[in-house]
Amino acid sequence: MCEACAVVAEERRKQRHRDYKAKRTDTDNQKFYSSKPWLITRAGIKDRDNGLCQLCWSENKVKPMNTVHHIIPLEENNRLALVRSNLISLCEKCHQKVHKLYDVRTEKFNIQKKLRSLIG
Template sequence: MTSRRDQNRYYDRYKRDKGSRAFYRSTAWETARVQALIRDNYLCQHCIKRKKLTPADMVHHIKPLSDYPDLALVLENLLSLCNGCHNKEHGGPGERGEATPVARRARFIVSKGNSEVF
């Protein structure tokens, strides 16, 4: 099982474009991210709407960074989310150039048991 840190490194290296990688490592982004988390009390805003208290570990751009780079650091465009809600917000595989999942079939092993009853 790979750690979250390894997954983040893989995403940064192979999935994320170099421009946004530099942006997400910048001091300006870190400052804006912390401001959004403080504003939202470090709680996932989607979970709060469902009356659940979940710590936020992501800050989401409401209007995507790739489409609206001028809103990258605007606090009103940032939303604190938990990892699960952030993944739901971005959709599943197949969006934003991600690989489409391969259909898998379940394998069943059929065995005939002993018909004798003890």
């Protein structure tokens, strides 16, 4: 992708994210993800994982992370929201893939087990 196309693609991605945030109804989660404790924890996880997607890294691919994922989702156990052993760095593609697998109970268990094994 040329530099001009990359700039356009990044602007589109940012706009999609703004649109997504504006339409969300889970205000408690939105507040959490903007909170100082979360931002500090997220930065620590990014640092721990060297800014890389850990699923890609496990497959010998180097791809920057852009999401810190809760292995056990907040909706299931919000006490684990800031627990480092419940957090892992993922790229957008892997994050989407993981959430699709979470929709299938047996796959959810397997991918959670794999994610836990990738944490330092």
